[in-house]
Amino acid sequence: MSIVQRFSKIFFYLALFPAVIVLCAWQGWAWWSWATAPPAPKSSTGETSDADKTVQIRIPPGSTSKQIGSYLESAGLIRSSNAWDLWVRWLNTQNKGVFKAGTYELSPTQSLKEIAEQISQGSVVQISFTIPEGRNLKQMAAYFESQGFFPAQDFLAATKQIPRDKFPWLPSGLPHLEGFLYPDTYQIASGGITPKAVIDIMLKRFEQVALPMYQKNPQQIKLNLLQWVTLASIVEKEAVIPAERPRIAGVFTQRLQKGMKLEADPTVEYGLNIQQTVDQPLTFKQVKTPSPYNTYLNRGLPPTPIASPGKASLQATLNPEKTDYLFFVARYDGTHVFSRTLAEHQAAVAAIRKQRVQQNQGAIPQPN
Structure with missing residues (x-):
């Protein structure tokens, strides 16, 4: 092969190389666009379809980003856990993203980016619970356990810890919080359902609703x-x-x-x-x-x-x-x-x- 032929071959490959790079980049971008797109398109008729229905998925405390990707892919909420891993690496590098535990309501019509943002922001489902008037602590504990919130004994143990530092109006010497957990309907983030969180929100409601009644209303009989x-x-x-x-x-x-x-x-x-x-x-x-x-x-x-x-x-x-x-x-x-x-x-x-x-x-x- 002559020198001219060799140089011609070299120039041919050099000319072909950018085209290969462009082709690979295009294929990579095409895969990325596919992998990060919603698994199911939104309904164009305006009516709710199976694709539009949301899915509740629970992210347990301590879950790794790789485990979360597997949960999402198994639930049909993302197309590729590999794409999730790549996105998470970029998110951790650029934004120091941290995914929060809890129950999320997600849709297969959301993109991978939208799902990642929702979980990183901790936009969890709000859980509702209702305590009717006249319930005592043991009845509340049994109710919370029946709802799958936490064991009854954990709640009862927490009611014996009197948070007078946070609620200084609580009477001194209380053995437990019987009577001061205000009966009402509450909304609480699914990721924050602990005995302490439930107790705090109920004491706060007592402070907002009941305490002003006692402080402002005249009493026919003097009671502390x-x-x-x-x-x-x-x-x-x-x-x-x-x-x-x-x-x-x-x-x-x-x-x-x-x-x-x-x-x-x-x-x-x-x-x-x-x-x-x-x-x-x-x-x-x-x-x-x-x-x-x-x-x-x-x-x-x-x-x-x-x-x-x-x-x-x-x-x-x-x-x-x-x-x-x-x-x-x-x-x-x-x-x-x-x-x-x-x-x-x-x-x-x-x-x-x-x-x-x-x-x-x-x-x-x-x-x-």
Whole structure:
């Protein structure tokens, strides 16, 4: 081969090299564009299609970026975990991106970049939970465990840590937070569901809703914060019909002022960790069982609230009905019979028991 031919061949390859580079770059860019594009196109009809439906995916704490890529690819949210790895390396280099644990609502119509940004920003799903009025700590703990939030025992242990540094208005000497976790519906980030986080958000709601009521409203009977919440919790457990709350609060207020025992069944139930029913009321033995919470045996209020009172019961306790009633007994429809004297009360109890016996007898088939 002559020198001219050799140089011609060299020039040919040199001329071909840029074309090869361009071709490889084009192929690489084409693959990258495909790999980072949404796996499914958005519906062009305006109607929701399977492709438009979101997917909830949980990123466990401590997950590596490579594991996250595998989760996303397996869920059909990205086309390539390799492309995810490349993107993450660039993100870590350029933006120091950190992916946050939690539950995310993602769509296969999102690009890889959009998904990465959502997870790096911690835009997690908001979880809702509801604590009705009158629930105690053990009931809350069982609820949280049933929802898969955390073990019941973890929650109960956390309620014994009184955060007075953050909520200095909490009464001193509390053994637990019974009564101060405000009953309401809450939204919390899925990545932050811990006993402490739940407790903090509920105490904050008490601080926002209940505490101003106590600080601003005049009281017919002088109660400190702990006494107010404790009495309101008993009213909450006794009242079924909203209209009766102020009257029930009035009866308890009268008894306290006269130095009488409250004799409230819910305090006995709380102390013994039981719950009476229509068919299984408290027994004489249970009522006579000693407990700091037994208001049949002990005068005054129990040492702590027995549940979380709602706004209506808290307000009724601040402004109880002025009444000369000193007793009440529950009917079987949720209402109560109120009495001024012990004799009237005993007669009402006997009448209600007789009615119950007649109802039970009427429910038993009679022989032919």
